[in-house]
Amino acid sequence: MTRRFTRREAMFTAAGAGLGALGAFGQTRAGNPPYPSWKTGFRQLAPNVYAYTQAGGPGVPSSAISNGACILGPDHWMAIDAFAAPPHTKAFLAAAKTLAGSRTCDRLINTHHHADHTTGNCFFLPAEIVGHEYCRKAVISNGISNLAGRPESWKVGMAELKLAPPTTTFDDRSRITYWYGNTEVRLMYNGSPAHTWGDALIYLPQYKILWAGDVAFFYVAPAAQSGHISKWIESIDRINKMDVDVIVPGHGPIGSKKELAETREYLTILKAEAKRRYDMKMSPGKAAAEIEDKLGKYSTWADPAAVRTVNSVVRLYAEFNDSLTSETDMAAVAAASQEYLEIRGGAVQLR
Numbered sequence: 595m596t597r598r599f600t601r602r603e604a605m606f607t608a609a610g611a612g613l614g615a616l617g618a619f620g621q622t623r624a625g626n627p628p629y630p631s632w633k634t635g636f637r638q639l640a641p642n643v644y645a646y647t648q649a650g651g652p653g654v655p656s657s658a659i660s661n662g663a664c665i666l667g668p669d670h671w672m673a674i675d676a677f678a679a680p681p682h683t684k685a686f687l688a689a690a691k692t693l694a695g696s697r698t699c700d701r702l703i704n705t706h707h708h709a710d711h712t713t714g715n716c717f718f719l720p721a722e723i724v725g726h727e728y729c730r731k732a733v734i735s736n737g738i739s740n741l742a743g744r745p746e747s748w749k750v751g752m753a754e755l756k757l758a759p760p761t762t763t764f765d766d767r768s769r770i771t772y773w774y775g776n777t778e779v780r781l782m783y784n785g786s787p788a789h790t791w792g793d794a795l796i797y798l799p800q801y802k803i804l805w806a807g808d809v810a811f812f813y814v815a816p817a818a819q820s821g822h823i824s825k826w827i828e829s830i831d832r833i834n835k836m837d838v839d840v841i842v843p844g845h846g847p848i849g850s851k852k853e854l855a856e857t858r859e860y861l862t863i864l865k866a867e868a869k870r871r872y873d874m875k876m877s878p879g880k881a882a883a884e885i886e887d888k889l890g891k892y893s894t895w896a897d898p899a900a901v902r903t904v905n906s907v908v909r910l911y912a913e914f915n916d917s918l919t920s921e922t923d924m925a926a927v928a929a930a931s932q933e934y935l936e937i938r939g940g941a942v943q944l945r
C-alpha cells in the first residue's frame with residue numbers, strides 16, 4: 595500500500611518517517627563548483643523595489659534557504675514569501691524595517707505552499723496573505739512545520755508559530771494588480787502546474803522584474819517533489835516570452851533569463867535521461883543513481899543534489915505512467931532513495 599505523506603512530512607520529517615537513509619543526502623558534493631556565492635540581504639532593483647536573498651553558494655547547504663521581497667508604497671509595503679524558520683523571517687522583517695521605517699507590511703504574497711516559503715506567514719499578520727487556492731489548501735493540510743531535521747538554531751521561536759494560510763486566494767484564471775504608489779505589481783498564475791500545482795508569479799512590468807518563486811532555481815538543484823516537470827519546462831518557456839530582464843528565483847542569487855535557461859536545461863536533462871530508463875523498465879532508484887552521473891555541471895549545484903535527483907525521477911516516472919498527482923508519493927521516494935543509496939553507497943559524502 596502506498597502512503598501519501600503530507601508536504602510537511604516530505605519536506606522536514608524524512609528521518610522520523612523511517613527514511614533515515616535520506617540523511618546521507620544532506621550534503622554537498624566535493625569539488626570546486628564553478629558558480630558564485632551570494633549573500634543574505636536586500637538588493638535594490640528599482641525605486642522602492644528590493645529583492646531579498648539568503649546566503650548560499652558552493653559548499654553552503656541551501657535546502658530551504660529561500661528568497662523574498664520588499665516593495666514600498668507611500669504608506670505600506672508588500673512582501674513576497676515568508677521563510678522556513680522563525681529566525682529567518684525575523685531577520686528579514688528587521689532588514690525590511692530599515693527600508694520601510696514606520697510603514698507597516700499590509701500584504702504578503704506566497705509564491706507557493708512549501709514550508710520554506712510559508713512557515714513564517716504568521717509573523718506578517720495582520721497583513722493580508724495572498725496565494726493560489728491550491729497554496730491555501732496545502733498550507734492548511736500540511737499544518738505548521740516542525741522543522742524536524744533542521745539545525746537547532748532554526749528552532750528558536752518555534753513556540754510563536756501559528757498556522758496562517760493565505761486568506762485571499764486566486765485561481766488559475768486570476769490576474770490581480772496591486773499598486774504601491776506608482777509601482778505596478780501584477781500577481782499571476784502561469785497557466786499550468788510547474789514546481790507545484792499553485793505557483794504564483796509576481797511581475798513588475800515597469801521594471802521588467804519577475805519574482806518567479808520556485809519555478810526558478812539558480813545554482814541550487816531544483817526540487818521537484820511536488821512538481822510536474824514537463825509542465826514546469828513549459829512554464830519556463832512562457833516566462834521566456836515575457837518582457838523580463840531580472841528574475842528573482844525562489845532559491846539562489848538574482849539573475850535573468852540566462853540563469854532560467856539553466857533551470858530549464860537541468861530539468862530537460864533529467865527528463866530525457868529518466869525517459870530513456872523508464873522505457874528500459876529500469877527502477878527509479880537505479881535510474882536516479884545512473885542519472886546522477888549525467889548532470890554535468892549541475893551535479894555540483896547546491897544541495898542536496900542526490901535526493902533531488904531521486905525525487906525528480908520518481909515524479910517523472912509517475913508522469914510517464916500517468917499516475918502523477920499534486921501530492922508527493924513519499925513511499926515511492928523512500929524506496930527509490932534506498933535503492934539509490936545501495937547502488938551509490940560511498941559516492942555520497944557526508945558533510
Ligand SMILES: [Zn+2]
Pocket residue numbers: 706708789808817844
Ligand atoms: Zn518550493
